[in-house]
Amino acid sequence: MAKVSVQRIVFPTDFELPAASREIEPLYFKLAESAEDAIGDRPRVLGRTTIELTQGQTLNTDGYFNRLHAGYWARWTVLDAVEVAVTGTGRARVVIRRSTANAMETTVRVLEGELSETLSASVPLGPSAAGGCLWLEIEALDPVVVVTAAGYWGETNRELDLRTDIAVCTYNRPDDVLSLLKSFQRDEECAKVIDHVWIVDNGEQSFEELPGSQQVIQAFGDSLSHLFQPNLGGSGGFSRGLFEAAYHGDSPSVLLLDDDVVVEPEGLRRSVVFFHLAKRPVVVGGHMLNRAVPTELHSSAEWIDTKKMIWGPAPGGEEAVDLVTERQDEVLDAGFNAWWSCLIPTDAVRKVGLGMPFFIKYDDVEYGYRLLRAGFPTVTLPGFAVWHEPWTLKDDAIDWTNYFxxxxxxxxxxxxxxxxxxxxxxxxxxxxxxxxxxxDILRNVLRRAYATASGAELAMIDFLRGPDALREPLQDTVSRVRAARMGYPDAETGVPNGGNGDRPTTIRRKAPKTKLGIPRAALREFGVPVPKIPLPLPPSMVNKIQADPWRIWERPSKSPEVAELPKNSDHYWGLADVPDAWVATVDGAKTSRRTRQPDLARELMKSGWATSKQVKERFSELCDLYAAEYAELTSPQTWAKQFGIEVDQ
Structure with missing residues (x-):
């Protein structure tokens, strides 16, 4: 029987952190309330796996990265039990705690003794199959106790080949790429499972030009490849990574990573161990933590709403979860995992092909469901995570990417x-x-994002072209989509002036309080005259309306003709009083012009409706057309034309 480290107890040090270590400590261990703000009462982190406790202090590992999410290991892997082991110096009491799928907590075992002799116990995983977690509470019984190693171990009769390739798709983010490479190296246990790193570079700014990069490159030696290609988006970058790992690599899996993530290296190592201990071949996905709020879970297990075909949290899943106060006890079933961190069997790549030539958006969704149909389910594993910029800081619902x-x-x-x-x-x-x-059309027309509304119709038109639209060089598609936006006023951007000068900021920043005002404000965008106060109305209601400054029909008598609006006014009701507005982007760095053009609004709605009717009429036919070309579109030979290389696979 081979013994394998399933999960180490680690601390936030010795890798590229997303924030100050104290800020993210709650993801690793819990403190007694009295120690939350008192530095002297806190355990002292001495290294990646080492922490010092004084007498009476307790290290509670019931944190996101240090609790064992036992339900996932019980359900998906060959392990029946894990061995808990704690090593160090000094006398301590170790309490092994467990939760159930519905968050009920119990004590499993209590161990007491000298840590120099290692305190250990075997804990069955069976009762946790539906969910639940394991964690440790280590109390110092001597004046000073140092924990040097703690964690969970498993036994298997398999011959484990704990290696993976890593494929990073990047576009002009050299600093982030270099930070990633450094993180891989700084954690020795993580470095042991990395066989080869493929940096697929879609941009012009290379990390090799940064100070300190040559030392990193030399440390990797032949296990690092830096590949340059045209900007083929995420689908082209990651498909190239899949291709290189599956056909030129030697590892049983490839881990896809975004270039702008911060990786917890121990989580990466766990994903490889989980993959090799799985009962059947699986895809192992990582959680996405909010880089702006580093103790928040931004995205976990996801799936597709098969009615509207849009992604969202899987049943039981949530977004924007506070990891300091909430534990992930329930085992969730994922349909796919986004490619910010996703470990895929290379055998599966050779079986199902590469990604769809989408440039961006839905490539990871489609690939995850293709893998599922081929017998490779996705497990989104808690404790394996990256920090990434949240979608709430992006404007991709109203920029050119909405087409995709x-x-x-x-x-x-x-x-x-x-x-x-x-x-x-x-x-x-x-x-x-x-x-x-x-x-995508009406909402954007009402807020005068005409270019985005037009892009949605162009997307339907290109869908109607069938698979040939996906054979167009990806760079040409992007250029065509961006060029199509340029004739619309909202394609014009500017720099915010803070409401000064000739673009004052208006006061409307929240929705009207009655439903009566909603359709009336919308009519203005199509050139229909709307009175300030709809009549006839009972005097009591008129008085109430006039007393409320947020009613949309109370257009201020001195309302500016041009104004600058904050992002939270980027709705039809926020624009209703201003014919010509400059709306800030979500990050506040730019503004987009929104000029009321009723003729254009009517035309976009009319043509969009007509095109959507064609999509409905031809959908069954197009289903067959796309399915017939599926394998050819995702083959290495087809992708090679986009990569600009020759292949013999």
């Missing part, structure tokens, strides 16, 4: 619907097109 959201969603829906009864196909496409009309 819409087009690729339709292609994915067609691929998932091929072979289904026509009645189901019609019901699905009706829900999707209705959602596109309401969210």
């Amino acid at each position: 959201h819409t087009r690729n969603r339709l292609v994915f829906a067609a691929l998932m619907s091929a072979g289904l009864p026509e009645q189901i196909q019609k019901k699905r496409v009706a829900a999707i097109t209705q959602h596109i009309i309401l969210r």
Whole structure:
């Protein structure tokens, strides 16, 4: 029987941290309330696996990165039990605690003795199959106790080949790439499982030009490859990484990572161990933590709403979870995992092909469901995570990338619907097109994001072209989409002036309080005259309306003709009083011009509706067309033309 380290108890040091170590300590261990703000009462972290306790102090490892999410290991791996082991100096009491899937807590074992002799016990995983976690409470019984190593071990009769390749897709983020490479090296146990790193560079700014990069490159030696190619987006960058690992690498798996993530190296190591101990071949996905709020879980297990074909949390999952106060006790079933951190079997890559040529958006979703259909389910594993910029700090719902959201969603829906009864196909496409009309066209028309609304229609037009639209060089597609936006006023950007000068900031920053005002404000965008106060109304209601400064029909008598608005006014009701507005982006760095053009608004709605009708009429036909070209579109030979290389696979 081989013994393997399932999970080490680690501390936030010796890798590239996303924030000050004290800020993220709650992800690793809990403190008694009296020690929260008192430096002297806190355990002292001495190293990656080493911590010092004084008499009476307790190290509680019930933190996101240091509790063992036992339910996942019980359900998906060959392990029946784990061995808890704590080593160090001094006398201590170790309490092994367990939670159930519904968060009930119990004590499993209590160990007491000299840590120099290692305190250990075997804990069955069986009762945790539906969920639940294990953690340790280590109390110092001597004046000074030092824990040098603690964790969970497993036994297996398998011959384990604990190696993985890593593929990083990057575009002009050299500093982030160099930080990633340093993190891989600084944690020795993590470095042991990394066989080869493929940096797929879509940009022009190379990390090799940064100070200190040559030492990092030399340390990796032949196990680092830096590949340059045209900007093929995330789908092209990660497909290249999949290709290199599957056909030129020697590892049983490849871990896909975004370039702008901060990795917890122990989580990376755990993903490799989990992969090799799994009962069947699986995809191991990582959680996404919020880099702006580093103790918040931004995205966990995800799946697709098969009615509208949009992604979201899997059943039981949540977004924006406070990891300091909430524990992930329930085992969640994922449909896919985004490619910010996703470990994929290279055998699976050779079986199902590379990603779809989407450029960005839905490539990871489609690939995850393709793998699932081929017998490779995704397990999104708590304790394996990266910190990443949250989607709430991006404007991709109203910029040029919205085209790819819409087009690729339709292609994915067609691929998932091929072979289904026509009645189901019609019901699905009706829900999707209705959602596109309401969210991507009408909503954007009402807030005068005309370029985005037009891009949604262009996406439907390109979907109607069939698979040939996906054979276009990806760079040409991006150029065409961006060029199509330029004739619209909202394509014009500027720099915020803080409400000074000739663009004062208006006061409207929240929605009207009655439903009565909503359709009336919307009508203005189509050139329909709207009175300030709808009549006839009871005097009592008129008085109430006039007393409320937020009512949309109370247009201020001195309302500016041009104004600068904050992002939270980027709605039809926020723009209603201003014919020409400059709306700030979500990060506040730029502004986008929103000029009311009723003729354009009417034309975009009319043409968008007509195009959506064609999508509904031809959907069944297009399902068959896309399905017929599926294998060819994702083959290494087809992708080689985009990569600019020759392949013999």
